[in-house]
Amino acid sequence: MTLLVVTAVDAEAQAVARGLPAGADVLTAPVGVGPAAAAAGTARLLALAGGRYRAVVSAGIGGGIGLAPGATVLASRSIAADLGADSPDGFLSLDELGFGSALAPVDAGLLDRLRAALPGAAVGDVLTVSTVTGTVAGTAELLRRHPDALAEAMEGYGVACAAQGAGLPFAELRTISNPVGPRDRAAWRIGDALAALTHAAPAFATLLG
Numbered sequence: 001m002t003l004l005v006v007t008a009v010d011a012e013a014q015a016v017a018r019g020l021p022a023g024a025d026v027l028t029a030p031v032g033v034g035p036a037a038a039a040a041g042t043a044r045l046l047a048l049a050g051g052r053y054r055a056v057v058s059a060g061i062g063g064g065i066g067l068a069p070g071a072t073v074l075a076s077r078s079i080a081a082d083l084g085a086d087s088p089d090g091f092l093s094l095d096e097l098g099f100g101s102a103l104a105p106v107d108a109g110l111l112d113r114l115r116a117a118l119p120g121a122a123v124g125d126v127l128t129v130s131t132v133t134g135t136v137a138g139t140a141e142l143l144r145r146h147p148d149a150l151a152e153a154m155e156g157y158g159v160a161c162a163a164q165g166a167g168l169p170f171a172e173l174r175t176i177s178n179p180v181g182p183r184d185r186a187a188w189r190i191g192d193a194l195a196a197l198t199h200a201a202p203a204f205a206t207l208l209g
């Protein structure tokens with residue numbers, strides 16, 4: 001089986017590639033930042049591959065909720081947290097609007113194998129946003145709607161949509177680069193998050209076969 005691991009940017013793809021065992025049938029590719037670029041880029045890779053890939057993983061850095069930089073998170077669900085409608089009564093999710101679901105399932109078999117390979121990883125909801133949370137009020141609203149969320153990123157739901165369109169199982173792995181909260185670039189630890197991606201990468205090889 002060949003695994004496709006998509007990231008937002010090349011630095012993340014290289015961090016994953018550095019950690020893969022020699023000969024692992026895993027392709028890592030950057031597809032761009034944000035859910036639309038991630039969906040389009042993943043769909044294009046899958047279409048061009050003509051059935052070569054048997055599973056898709058969204059991997060990269062992310063904001064942590066109650067997690068320190070360098071921590072690893074495995075998504076139990078990838079949730080499009082800002083996909084819906086604003087209203088005088090508050091945010092209405094896509095599900096509440098009746099236009100589909102903002103909840104992308106993670107394949108249980110993939111998740112089980114990743115959990116076995118990464119016993120120290122936190123497991124829970126990973127949020128996909130188009131706008132990075134950056135205020136006290138935004139953080140409070142995000143957590144009010146998603147009290148069990150562990151991380152925030154920008155691609156997982158888009159990758160999941162492309163995988164679902166190709167009939168392939170999906171999973172998401174994030175390593176924490178910063179706390180979700182008021183914007184503070186000084187709090188970023190991107191190097192720690194990229195190192196954690198490299199450390200986690202051998203787990204992807206356990207998804208093969």
Ligand SMILES: O=C(O)c1cccc(C(=O)CC[C@H]2O[C@@H](n3cnc4c(=O)[nH]cnc43)[C@H](O)[C@@H]2O)c1
Nearest residue numbers: 008033061062063132133152153154155177180183
């Ligand atoms: O400029 C800022 O304040 C800022 C704060 C956090 C993240 C960004 C990004 O532009 C990140 C884009 C990139 O990294 C992933 N990522 C990392 N941390 C977060 C986060 O807290 N919330 C959402 N995405 C995050 C994301 O998946 C993108 O690929 C800027």
